[in-house]
Amino acid sequence: MNVALLTCAKLPYLNPEDQLLIPELAKHQIHAKAVIWDDPTINWNEFDWLIFRNTWDYFEKEQEFNLWLDQIERSGIKTLNPIAVIKQNKHKFYLRDLQQQGIAIIPTVFIDKTSNLNLSEIIPAHWKNAVIKPAFSGGAYQTTLFDVIETAYMNEEYRTIASEKELLVQEFMPEIKEFGETSFIFFNKKFSHCVNKKPMAGDFRVQVQFGGQYTAVKPTEELIQKAQQIVNTFDDQLLYARVDGIVINNELHLMEVECIEPxxxxxxxxxxxxxFVSELLELIH
Incomplete structure (x- = not known):
């Protein structure tokens, strides 16, 4: 069986942890290799499965990625996660759907494309600080933390982006500086492990490229069940899902569910x- 582990031009051989999947899969007579998703020379029909792993530039190439997803969908090549999940998960308005299903999310305002962005009209009066980002984004791309008294300035800064993309504005939770963000990782909808990510002093971004510190943690069974409830909202198969949120008073406040390339x-x-490989084998055989 031939499997493509999808990556991007920045990481042509995958990141080091994902590279180790190749010998693991070889133990089960599966030939896996790193493949750049937008490499025009690739014949996708050579592969039995495409596994999304390090496609970490898709949000910078929105139009190309959407066209490529359509191409793969038409071809009938099987993917994990499924194309339907990728298409839904790449646009963060899915958070609104989860909220309507009773999932507690970080307080969020969803903004449709507009040529007349006016943040002061839509941000709740009691918010002090907020984070603004495109609905189609990742890795803190085009993401800004701001004091709500700066809305006039932010309207100018995001005017062009707002005319081209839907946006999210989320209340900044100061707890993230103290408690960090917690990620619950699931394989085939089964809980695997949990990691806490704290931002560097003076920053709000938890990503390691911005100085974030990562630590393995053991969450309570109650918190695992709350994360499991979020994963269970997906009807499709999920090889993996990462539930990111802030834990405040043993309540999980969802920031996002990563199902594309976490x-x-x-x-x-x-x-x-x-x-991971064990659950992958279960799904593809």
């Missing part, structure tokens, strides 16, 4: 690559 922190959980 870092799965294999390096912070012994045996997690083996668990």
């Amino acid at each position: 870092d799965l922190y294999f390096n912070l959980s012994e045996g997690s690559q083996t668990r």
